[in-house]
Each structure stands twice: as structure tokens, then as C-alpha cells.
Amino acid sequence: KKEVKYGQLTELPRQDEAMKKWRSNRFGQFIHWGLYAIPGGIWEGKTYKYAAEFLKSSAGISTATWDSLQYQFNPVKFDAKEWAKMAKDMGVKYVTITTKHHEGFCLWPSKYTDFDIENTPYRKDLLGEFIKAYNEEGIDVSLYYSVLDWHHPDWRYKLNTEEDKAAFERLKAFTENQLLELLERYPTVKGLWFDGTWDQCWKDNGKFSYDLEKKLKEKNPGLIVNSRMRADEYGSRHFDSNGVLMGDYESGYERRLPNPWDVAVTKNDWECCMTIPENQWGYHKDWTLTHIKTSNELIEMLVQCTSQNGNFLLNFGPRGEGNFREKEVKLAKEIGDWMDDNSSVIYNCGYAGLKKQSWGYFTKSSDSDDAINMVVFNKPINGKYRVKLNKGSIIKRAYLLSKPKKSFNLEEIANGEYFLDDVKGKCKDPFVIIIELEDKD
């Protein structure tokens, strides 16, 4: 084991109220919004298939040209209350919005740069309006912040020379100033979601990231930061050089999920962030380029995350003018309709401690030990749902969440193992079976 002085700051899993709330939230909305939403993946008539928020690099656009987009940013259709209502109806309990993505443009009026919302035709404190509207809907707000900053003259990927090091010291100070500014301006913020920390410059500054996490948590007690913020003094990221998780939850699942039968992942808090197209975080004008996930695909990812003690952060990329594409609005509605009937198997739920079965996923509420949820995505062709409980557990009754009066027939196959006879007819949406257990004592 190495001696790690600048690794984990807080013993995990955190059991304070702020983290318990984060954990019980389970379902969040990610929003990627910046200057990249104006060109939307198309530049001088050419469509670039790569992620639209990377268009500056995909199309080889100079910083001066890209930065001039600032003078076109005027989201006349932005209605923070409307966005927050859509999120509420979709069933999210938290939202994470890009305050500054890799391009360096800030959605809030920052004292530390003119490359911000104040110097656009919009002028107003867009981020402040957003936070107020979401908080009024009872939705917790977390802020995404990219350390990587293509605009800032002191950004360096590697620190090879003394000049590089001097420049990056200025970038570190700028970063710390902006983060403290965000927490000062927006005290209701619950978390910081760091990104753009994969380069050598950051890996060489593990102690800085440790001290920064400490300072930010002193400024905002209860603040929750993702593992992506951190490196230790040896350059190990997310997990320190001894494999100990840093930050407050593991944030490596970007556009991917763990294997559904992976039990080890349930030991830590973690979050999967997911795009609706294959790989577009910012608004792209052309959604015919790749597969667009259906609401049932996205609901299954949300349920799988919950079943393995993870959160699911689903991304939306609004247009430069401030409204969402129709397909995103439709998906939000479809997911919200499902959540209206089934959110009890998501909120405040997690790993049930049972072996994954082929019909779907188990979840269990943190508040009860005598009920287990089965969320079905694959109806078994033999019409029987296999349920393998912990030894000694006995099923008192099993029924559809939607039809609680109609019990399933039970067939005990072995100690704690049952088949439930299917009672549900044809169905096109995932559905929930509740298992009530006999009291053990």
C-alpha cells in the first residue's frame, strides 16, 4: 500500500442528510447548454457527426472565431419555469447544468472573465433564473464545471516548461475563484459535477484538487462532489493509488452502465450519465445520425442503476434559442407517465441483495425490509417469474403494483426460491410486481 496523503477527504459512504437525499433522488436531468448549441454540430454547411459540444475541435475552428459566437447567444425562447415544469413532470429529483463546458463560456455573470452571459445579447443572470425555477419546483440543483478551458490563455494540457507551470498556477487560481464565486452566488446548490480533468496538468495537481475539495466543502457544508474532480498526489483519478474512492460518489459511468449482475458496484454511491442519441451532449441539429433511445430503453437504464445503488442522470441538449427539440419533450413526457405510476420503485430505493434474474430487476425501498420490487422488462415465455430470496425468506403475497387485489400463484421450488405464475396479459411497458415477505421474527 502506498502512503496517500491527498486522497479521500470524507469517509464513504457518507451518511449525512445531504448525501441521503442525493441517494434517494436516484433520477436526475443533465443539461448541456452553451455556445455550441448555436451551430448545433454543423459548420459552414458541413455536418460533423462527433459530439456537438466538441464542434470547435472537430471542425478545427479558431478560438477567436468560436468565441465570437458569444455575441449571437440570445436564448429568446428560454423559459426557466417551463424547463423546470418539464423536469418535474418527468420525475427527476435533481438537475445538473453546465455552468461552463470545455469552450470556457460561462452561463453566469462571472467577475473573473468577460466570456460570460453578461457579454451576450441576453445579458441577464441565466444560471440564477434557472436555479430559482428548479428549486421552486422542489428539484435539487448541482452545477457542472469543466476544469478544461479552451478559451483561457493559461490552460495547458501538460506542464513541460516553467512557463507552463506558471500559466497553470494562474489557471488553478481562476478555477478556484470561479468555483467559490458559484457557491457564493448560488448558496442553494447541492453539488458540483467536475469534468475535463483527464489531462496531465490535473493529474500533476492532486494536492490542489484535495485542498480545493476541502475549501469548497467548508464554503458549502454538505456539498457533494463527483469522483471525477479528484486526483491523488500520484496522479490516480477517481480512485486513489490504493483503490479508495475519492469525492463522494463514483462518476465514471459516462454513456455506459455496469454489468447488471455486478454486485461490487453496489458498495459505493455512483451515477451513470447518459445521452439520448449515441453521443451528443450539446444540441445537434441532425438526430438522424445515430440511434435515438426510446423511453423504455431509458427507463430500463434508470431501473438498472437503482437496482445497483446508482443514480441515473439523463441528458438534454436545448437549442441555442432556449427551447428543447420535440423528441426530447416527448421522451420526457413518456418517462414521466411511467414515473407517475411507478416512482415508488425508484425514489429512496436501491439494491435488494438478490441475484439478478432474466425478467428484469429487483429494487428495495430503504424504508422497508418486508417488501421487494420486481420491475419486469422481459416476460418469461414459460409464464413463470423466478425469484430467489435470501435463505429463510418466505413470500406472503405477490401482486401487480397496478392491480394490488389480484395475487400471483406461488410455487416454492426450494428454500426461499419460487416461481410466480404470470397473471399479466400482453403489455407494452415495463411493469412492477410487489413481493410481500412474511415477517422474519
Ligand SMILES: C[C@@H]1N[C@@H](C#Cc2ccccc2)[C@H](O)[C@@H]1O
Ligand atoms: C459529461 C460528458 N463529458 C464530456 C466528454 C468527453 C470526452 C473527452 C475526450 C474523449 C471522450 C469523451 C462531454 O462533452 C460531456 O460533457
